[in-house]
Amino acid sequence: MSAPVLELDRVTAGYGLITVLNETSIRLHAGEILTVLGANGSGKSTVLKTSAGLTRILGGRIAFAGADATRWPAHRRAAEGIGYVPQTRNVFPDLSVADNLRMGAFLRPKNFAADVEEVFALFPRIKEKRKVLARTLSGGERRMLSIGLTLLLKPRILLLDEPSSDLSPVMVDTVFDAIARIHRELAIPILLVEQNVNKALALATRVAVLVRGREALDCPVAEVKLDELKRLFMDGGVRTSA
Amino acid sequence: MKRNTMLAAIGAAALAMAGMSPVMAEDITIGVIANLTGQDVNTSVQMARGVEIAADEINKAGGIGGKTIKLIVEDSEYKTQEALTAATKLYDVDKVPAVIMFGGSSLMIAVAELAKQEGKVLINTSSSSAKLGDYPGTLFSILPLDDILGKELGKYIAKKGIKTVATVVPNNTFGLGVADAAGAAFKEAGGKVVKSVAYTEGQPDYRADMQSVVAAAPEAIISAGYGDDSRTIFKNARELGLNVPWFAAYPSIFTVENDAWMNGKLSGVDNGGYSNDTGKAVLAAYKAKWPGEEPLAHIYYGYDALKVLAAAMAKVGEDPKAIAAELPNAVKGYVGATGAIAWDDRGQRIDPPLDLIEYKDGKFETVGTIQ
Amino acid sequence: MLQVLVNSIVYGSEIAIIAVGIALSYSILRFANFAHIQYAVVGGYATYAGTKLGLPIVAAIAVGAVLVGGLAVLVDALVFSRLRAIAPEGKMIVSWGVALFIRAIIASVFGGSAIIIETSSSTIQVGGAIFTSLDLIVVLATVGFMVLLQLFLYHTRHGSALRALASNYDLAVTRGIPGDRMIRLMWFVTGAYAAIGGSLIALETRLQPNMDLIILLPVFAAVTIGGLSNVFGAVIGAFVLSLAQNVVIAVDFGSLLGGDPWFVPSQFRDYIAVLAMVVVLVLRPASVRPANA
Numbered sequence: 001m002s003a004p005v006l007e008l009d010r011v012t013a014g015y016g017l018i019t020v021l022n023e024t025s026i027r028l029h030a031g032e033i034l035t036v037l038g039a040n041g042s043g044k045s046t047v048l049k050t051s052a053g054l055t056r057i058l059g060g061r062i063a064f065a066g067a068d069a070t071r072w073p074a075h076r077r078a079a080e081g082i083g084y085v086p087q088t089r090n091v092f093p094d095l096s097v098a099d100n101l102r103m104g105a106f107l108r109p110k111n112f113a114a115d116v117e118e119v120f121a122l123f124p125r126i127k128e129k130r131k132v133l134a135r136t137l138s139g140g141e142r143r144m145l146s147i148g149l150t151l152l153l154k155p156r157i158l159l160l161d162e163p164s165s166d167l168s169p170v171m172v173d174t175v176f177d178a179i180a181r182i183h184r185e186l187a188i189p190i191l192l193v194e195q196n197v198n199k200a201l202a203l204a205t206r207v208a209v210l211v212r213g214r215e216a217l218d219c220p221v222a223e224v225k226l227d228e229l230k231r232l233f234m235d236g237g238v239r240t241s242a
Numbered sequence: 243m244k245r246n247t248m249l250a251a252i253g254a255a256a257l258a259m260a261g262m263s264p265v266m267a268e269d270i271t272i273g274v275i276a277n278l279t280g281q282d283v284n285t286s287v288q289m290a291r292g293v294e295i296a297a298d299e300i301n302k303a304g305g306i307g308g309k310t311i312k313l314i315v316e317d318s319e320y321k322t323q324e325a326l327t328a329a330t331k332l333y334d335v336d337k338v339p340a341v342i343m344f345g346g347s348s349l350m351i352a353v354a355e356l357a358k359q360e361g362k363v364l365i366n367t368s369s370s371s372a373k374l375g376d377y378p379g380t381l382f383s384i385l386p387l388d389d390i391l392g393k394e395l396g397k398y399i400a401k402k403g404i405k406t407v408a409t410v411v412p413n414n415t416f417g418l419g420v421a422d423a424a425g426a427a428f429k430e431a432g433g434k435v436v437k438s439v440a441y442t443e444g445q446p447d448y449r450a451d452m453q454s455v456v457a458a459a460p461e462a463i464i465s466a467g468y469g470d471d472s473r474t475i476f477k478n479a480r481e482l483g484l485n486v487p488w489f490a491a492y493p494s495i496f497t498v499e500n501d502a503w504m505n506g507k508l509s510g511v512d513n514g515g516y517s518n519d520t521g522k523a524v525l526a527a528y529k530a531k532w533p534g535e536e537p538l539a540h541i542y543y544g545y546d547a548l549k550v551l552a553a554a555m556a557k558v559g560e561d562p563k564a565i566a567a568e569l570p571n572a573v574k575g576y577v578g579a580t581g582a583i584a585w586d587d588r589g590q591r592i593d594p595p596l597d598l599i600e601y602k603d604g605k606f607e608t609v610g611t612i613q
Numbered sequence: 614m615l616q617v618l619v620n621s622i623v624y625g626s627e628i629a630i631i632a633v634g635i636a637l638s639y640s641i642l643r644f645a646n647f648a649h650i651q652y653a654v655v656g657g658y659a660t661y662a663g664t665k666l667g668l669p670i671v672a673a674i675a676v677g678a679v680l681v682g683g684l685a686v687l688v689d690a691l692v693f694s695r696l697r698a699i700a701p702e703g704k705m706i707v708s709w710g711v712a713l714f715i716r717a718i719i720a721s722v723f724g725g726s727a728i729i730i731e732t733s734s735s736t737i738q739v740g741g742a743i744f745t746s747l748d749l750i751v752v753l754a755t756v757g758f759m760v761l762l763q764l765f766l767y768h769t770r771h772g773s774a775l776r777a778l779a780s781n782y783d784l785a786v787t788r789g790i791p792g793d794r795m796i797r798l799m800w801f802v803t804g805a806y807a808a809i810g811g812s813l814i815a816l817e818t819r820l821q822p823n824m825d826l827i828i829l830l831p832v833f834a835a836v837t838i839g840g841l842s843n844v845f846g847a848v849i850g851a852f853v854l855s856l857a858q859n860v861v862i863a864v865d866f867g868s869l870l871g872g873d874p875w876f877v878p879s880q881f882r883d884y885i886a887v888l889a890m891v892v893v894l895v896l897r898p899a900s901v902r903p904a905n906a
Binding site: 016052053054073074075077078079082084086089090091092093094095099102103104106107109146149150153 | 698770773774776777779780781783784785786787788789790791792793
Binding site: 413441442444445446447448449450451453456457470473474477481482483499 | 616620726727729734736738743745747814817818819821823824827859862863878879880
């Protein structure tokens with residue numbers, strides 16, 4: 001296998017005085033969709049936030065496209081091509097949808113008009129709503145907007161935090177279809193954190209399981225044994241909602 | 243301001259050293275309370291220097307019954323509490339029979355209350371609130387109270403043929419005293435007060451207050467005040483186009499804001515009479531002792547305060563009750579630096595020499611006297 | 614009553630231009646910066662110093678605004694940037710400490726007595742209302758600077774980035790918006806606006822070291838009425854409380870109640886500001902809810 005695009009090597013990280021990740025290692029390679037599973041509180045979302053530069057890194061190393069990204073501030077990581085879609089607080093509620101998209105393209109203002117049409121092609125609903133404040137959007141529309149404004153960054157990888165949460169089943173399908181399309185058409189690797197295990201396994205090419213901030217499993221999706229997954233979730237001490 | 247602060251510091255140091263010199267058994271001690279730090283420092287220092295000039299003169303001539311006058315100077319910091327602390331120390335620890343004081347009305351009244359309880363004497367050289375008349379036998383004023391000066395002001399304006407005025411004064415005992423007395427005298431002479439403004443001190447602007455004056459359209463303004471607030475009042479009046487004459491009690495203590503605008507507009511009644519022989523001698527002594535420093539009228543009040551006190555003490559000794567009883571007699575026939583002093587039965591000055599002064603070309607000119 | 618309206622607009626303008634800066638910094642950093650009031654005072658003194666050095670007034674204000682903008686950036690670099698992680702209450706108290714420090718410096722440099730910046734203005738009379746040409750300039754300047762701020766925040770890339778940071782900081786920085794650099798830009802703008810506001814007040818009234826206490830209450834009341842983090846809410850807040858203040862002191866309550874004329878003394882203006890703030894908060898509690906809660 002080729003060298004990973006994004007690698008967290010025994011990273012210890014957290015918020016303030018709280019440590020969430022404890023020597024966690026995750027590797028994301030070109031061409032793949034890696035889904036990170038784990039019970040609540042296992043540190044899945046923190047893996048994404050740490051990759052995006054929103055946590056305090058206390059140990060270990062993060063490499064991105066071969067460079068040491070451990071000390072890069074969040075905006076530098078965005079500039080280098082790490083596209084992060086948070087689970088909650090994923091839009092700018094006080095800005096119009098159009099301004100949200102414009103801020104997504106903060107680093108690439110030049111071809112905004114053309115780029116934004118690609119987002120509208122992916123999510124036609126967003127185009128209709130471009131004049132309203134983002135705070136008035138439904139949960140599904142917000143999700144689409146947040147993915148759309150992240151794509152305007154022209155990311156080299158995509159970090160998706162629970163794209164299915166709080167969405168209706170129909171909307172979940174729409175969003176997952178879009179993710180599959182992005183992966184297919186833009187050919188960018190995706191690191192996907194997801195509660196919906198079935199959806200995630202259907203989309204992913206590889207799966208990693210975190211137990212209390214540590215990687216407990218890492219294998220191609222084809223090799224996953226559901227019994228083993230279940231056992232790891234139980235080990236986490238928390239019931240899975242999947 | 244910087245220069246004033248400097249003078250004050252030098253003055254305070256000098257006075258403190260004077261206070262530290264050992265008091266001999268054959269000395270007569272007299273207390274002085276003044277604002278040596280805080281507000282109005284320079285005027286206080288000037289008053290204290292006037293007292294010093296009188297003490298030098300008396301001591302050179304043999305003192306009081308052979309005893310040398312020693313002054314003990316205390317700082318009131320322009321705070322009532324500090325003034326009371328200073329007075330308690332002077333009356334109780336230093337056992338002085340009398341204190342000469344410079345301070346605002348509120349400080350003066352507090353100390354007068356204390357002096358009354360202790361049966362001591364207080365000579366007022368600075369405050370002119372009519373409330374000071376409530377301490378007969380304790381407090382004696384070298385300065386005429388506001389009601390006297392205000393009355394003269396009201397009569398003077400009426401004589402000018404003016405029919406309507408607005409009063410603009412700070413909301414304190416001094417301002418209200420002037421407004422009441424001048425307004426009453428003006429009404430008695432047939433005039434009408436169309437607007438009364440008592441403004442709060444220390445505000446950054448008085449636009450609303452002055453607009454109400456403009457709206458009342460008076461022919462003239464009766465005013466009193468001092469310092470930054472008076473300057474702001476003038477600024478707002480000028481900006482609002484209030485181009486009527488200002489008649490004031492003590493116009494010389496105003497801070498004029500705009501020389502050109504104020505030229506010929508401001509006049510009023512001020513204490514006067516310093517141009518007699520005693521006044522000239524005091525001025526000469528001042529210039530000899532503090533060459534190059536600008537004297538203020540306050541030196542004359544300090545000087546007269548100690549002179550009348552010494553005259554009484556020369557007759558009856560150091561018992562405060564006897565001094566208080568003798569003081570009204572002691573001033574009879576005394577022509578001091580501030581003119582002939584006459585007291586009513588409250589111990590308050592009546593018929594003081596008053597000057598009519600007018601603001602012309604950046605300074606005040608004496609244009610007449612009221613006697 | 615026209616006069617009351619004119620007075621309200623003039624006073625509201627002076628307050629508004631200072632209040633917007635507090636709202637702007639609150640919207641991004643989530644704490645009420647008390648040192649902001651001091652930036653206004655320093656601005657006033659800087660303008661005075663500029664005129665003393667022979668600068669025309671407009672140039673003196675401009676130089677003062679740039680210097681105070683720089684001061685605000687410096688204060689952030691020395692103090693606030695080191696405290697990003699602490700609770701808002703902590704930052705607020707530290708900002709008060711900074712304010713007292715700046716105040717002490719002002720008093721030691723310029724002394725305690727009041728300073729009037731000499732201006733020549735003429736009187737204008739419109740339908741019974743009297744105001745000065747300076748009043749007119751103050752109001753026009755405020756309108757101009759508000760339009761400028763509106764254009765900056767809504768029609769420039771950096772202005773929009775500031776709004777994005779205020780709306781969702783983490784999302785903004787992961788879009789590549791350099792948070793720390795934009796915060797410095799924000800401080801510069803707020804400092805400069807405070808200095809302009811302080812200079813206008815200094816021209817209208819007078820400079821004195823306790824000017825901070827005189828503007829503190831109305832400015833913070835305006836920001837609170839406007840919803841703390843809402844820049845243009847603060848402008849509306851400034852005019853609401855200015856109108857309340859001027860109406861209350863202009864009404865003859867004595868005659869209304871059938872007695873002798875009696876007015877609320879003008880020194881109660883500031884308490885009316887607080888009262889107006891309380892009334893607005895009670896009637897419209899949503900206005901204090903942070904924008905993205």
